Amino acid sequence: MLVTTIEDTKQILDKLVAFSTISSDSNLAMVNYLADFFGPREFSCSTTKNGRKANLFVTFGPDGEGGVVLSGHSDVVPVEGQKWSSTIQDAGERRTAHGRGTCDMKGFVACCLATARGMAELNLVRPHFAFTYDEKVGCFGAQALMKELARREIKPSAALIGEPTMMRVIEGHKGCYEYTTHFVGLEGHGSQPDLGVNAIQHAARFITHLMELRLKDRAMAGSRFDQPWATIQVGRIFGGAGRNIIAGNCSAEWEMAQFSHRTPP
Secondary structure (H helix, E strand, C coil): CCCCCHHHHHHHHHHHCCCCCCCCCCCCCHHHHHHHHHHHCCCEEEEEEECCECCCCCCCCCCCEEEEEEEEEEEEECCCCCCCCCCCCHHHCCCECCCCCCCHHHEEEEHHHHCCHHHHCCCCCCCCEEECCCCCCCHHHHHHHHHHHHCCCCCCCCEEECCCCCCCCCCCCCEEEEEEEEECCCCCCCCCHHHCCCCCHHHHHHHHHHCCCCCCHHHHCCCCCCCCCCCCEEEEEECCCCCCCCCCCEEEEEEEECCCECCCC
């Protein structure tokens, strides 16, 4: 019989929060901890490394088709200028815990580990765990994992992603196209702007045009998405050499999301 307590989960979560897995840093220490946790049990663990980053895929039983994947990521967003503890802080009667990544999404990873403690006793058909890197910066770990599973001919029947969604089941999510648009101008002294071509100004015109596109007019009829039209968002713009120099270059990073998430009817 599988019995998991909140205290079991919180003890594991405290250890996971202690690992600094900001996207710019290595996650190998946390992956090694996860591998050691599963190692003594009746699971098969494999890692997919990419320099200082690694995925961990854990399965019970032989490779092949079937089974359900419980999936999460190890990285967290940067927290420069913010005060975060390396251990979780218990909020007492509210039965909540605060710490770096407790919600997104080391809390789910801790639940997976706490559940795995008794999973071997339940005679389940091929459960899997997948913990990936770099979800915050492009889902590069997930892409590497898909290639590895295809190579091993592992074809799970379903996957449950433990992202925080206000404890609601989400059956679909936005598909995203990511772009970087580069602008090249002609540098010169800022006192004579007519003698150069300002790349930042042209980038600004381009961005303004993007924001003026009437995508709401193209909403899908009968869609159950929260926003049934595509959306555009500019995340970063950078360029130029100084305030008194005509900008000879500029780049804008933006994305177009086809849909928002949707909930079952």
